[in-house]
Amino acid sequence: MEGYRLPQGPVLLADYQQLVLSAQSQEIKHFSREFLRKNRKLLTEYSNKWVADPFHHWSRQWEYPFVLREIEYFVRETQHPALKILDAGSGITFFPFLVRQQISQSQLTCCDSDQSIQPVFTAIADRDDHTSDRTIDFFAVDLATTQLPANRFDVIYCISVLEHVSHYSQIVSEFHRLLRPGGMLIITLDISLDGYHEITITGAQQLLRLMQERFSSTNCINSVDLLSETWHTNNILATTHYFKQHAPHLLPWKYPWLSSMVTALRNGRLPRTMMKSLCFSCHSFIKRKSSTMLEQTCQP
Numbered sequence: 604m605e606g607y608r609l610p611q612g613p614v615l616l617a618d619y620q621q622l623v624l625s626a627q628s629q630e631i632k633h634f635s636r637e638f639l640r641k642n643r644k645l646l647t648e649y650s651n652k653w654v655a656d657p658f659h660h661w662s663r664q665w666e667y668p669f670v671l672r673e674i675e676y677f678v679r680e681t682q683h684p685a686l687k688i689l690d691a692g693s694g695i696t697f698f699p700f701l702v703r704q705q706i707s708q709s710q711l712t713c714c715d716s717d718q719s720i721q722p723v724f725t726a727i728a729d730r731d732d733h734t735s736d737r738t739i740d741f742f743a744v745d746l747a748t749t750q751l752p753a754n755r756f757d758v759i760y761c762i763s764v765l766e767h768v769s770h771y772s773q774i775v776s777e778f779h780r781l782l783r784p785g786g787m788l789i790i791t792l793d794i795s796l797d798g799y800h801e802i803t804i805t806g807a808q809q810l811l812r813l814m815q816e817r818f819s820s821t822n823c824i825n826s827v828d829l830l831s832e833t834w835h836t837n838n839i840l841a842t843t844h845y846f847k848q849h850a851p852h853l854l855p856w857k858y859p860w861l862s863s864m865v866t867a868l869r870n871g872r873l874p875r876t877m878m879k880s881l882c883f884s885c886h887s888f889i890k891r892k893s894s895t896m897l898e899q900t901c902q903p
Contacts, residue, residue, distance in 0.1 A: 608676050609669045611822050612829030613794070613884045619665050619841040627668055631701065632658055638697035642727050649695050649723055654855050657696040661846045661853040662763065662883040666791045667698055669885045670760045673821075674706055677758060677787045684708045686757040689781065691746055691774075692716075692764035695724050699739055700731060711739040712756070718743040747773035753780050760789040763883070765810060766802035772813055779817045784892035788818055789885075794830075796842065796880040804830060807884065818888035826886050843881045854878075 610618060622628055635658040639646065646655075657663055678684050685708040690699045693713035703711045713724065724741040731739075744750065746761075747770055759778050765771045778788055794807045802810065811826040820826050846853050856878070 608672050608822075609665070609885070611820075611824070611826070611884075611886050613882050614662075614665050614841045616839050616841045616845060622668060623664055625668075627671075628664065631667060631671075634701050634704070635697045638700060641730070645723055645726055646695065649720060653694065657694075657698070659853055660855055661841070661843065661850070662791070662793065664853070665841070666762050666883070666885060667701075669791065670698075670762065670789050671702065671705060673787065673789045673887045674702065674758055674760070676821075678706065681785070683757065686710070687755060688712070689714065689751075689756045689759040691759055691761040691778070693724075693741070695720050695727065698762075703739060712742070712751075713739060714742040714744050714746065714749060714751075716743070716745050747777050749777060749781065751781055754783040756781050756786060757783060758787045758789070762791050763793055765790060766792040766794070766807075771810055775810075775813055775817060779890060782890045784890050786890050787821065787887055788814075788890065789887045790814070791883060791885045793881045793883045796882055799880070801879070801881065811886065814886070814888055817890075819891050821887045821889055826888075829886075830884065840882045843879055847878055 609622065635656070639656060654660055658667065674686070674688070678686065684706065686706055687710045688699075688702060688706070690702075690711065690713040693699060693715050694717070699711045699713050703709055721741055721743045728739045728741065742749065742751070746764070746768075759782055761774075761778070765774065768774065782788055792807060792810070793801050795801045795803050798804070808827050808830050811830065815826055843854060
């Protein structure tokens with residue numbers, strides 16, 4: 604698996620376990636650890652909102668390497684290393700700083716709707732810029748109306764955001780506007796296996812169907828079909844229930860029952876279980892143009 608693209612769609616447990624043991628995962632872990640060490644004081648308040656260590660999170664240990672490998676694949680296929688990259692819904696994590704290091708000629712922009720994190724992000728970026736001449740810009744904006752210039756970015760990635768919003772169709776339209784023709788869009792999302800939390804299997808299929816109306820898949824596979832098999836009845840997926848039994852420290856909820864109750868009630872239901880029953884899925888797309896190297900690989 605080392606050095607290759609990771610499979611798209613819902614993540615199988617065997618693939619997940621293999622990736623976690625890989626050299627790349629160890630390198631990302633080291634980068635994350637150093638980022639936290641240097642910025643621990645600045646991140647104290649933000650850590651209380653989410654998690655103190657984003658990489659040690661049940662889905663992020665796959666999602667971060669997935670996004671990074673997709674960007675590396677895009678660079679290889681297009682021979683275009685000087686990328687303008689948008690982290691959409693970034694929060695404050697080590698990851699855009701890692702992307703900037705790994706994709707050496709890249710220009711990173713991060714945006715998030717949480718205006719309170721802007722001074723913290725700016726302070727971290729300013730500190731980091733003492734050792735780098737490449738800045739990372741941050742904008743506190745609504746992802747549906749960023750007001751950034753059209754066709755600005757070569758790559759946009761959005762990690763576990765779209766399942767939490769009710770207006771994802773507007774955000775997808777904005778991504779399409781911001782991405783240049785031939786550019787890559789990478790998304791990941793949590794999926795509710797019991798239909799009580801976040802986005803349901805049917806909802807995820809609707810989202811991916813919308814994506815395919817606006818973009819082309821990069822792996823020549825109908826993305827909706829990846830969610831149409833009997834995978835959701837199979838116990839070999841990487842799910843929150845597996846992590847509850849085998850690695851509970853990787854789950855993000857301090858109070859799983861409370862989080863499950865709040866999310867289910869928000870969807871007009873009572874939860875069936877003490878914890879959200881989730882898996883996660885990862886996908887990448889290309890904004891269509893007349894012809895690109897990536898699109899040509901899918902032609903017969």
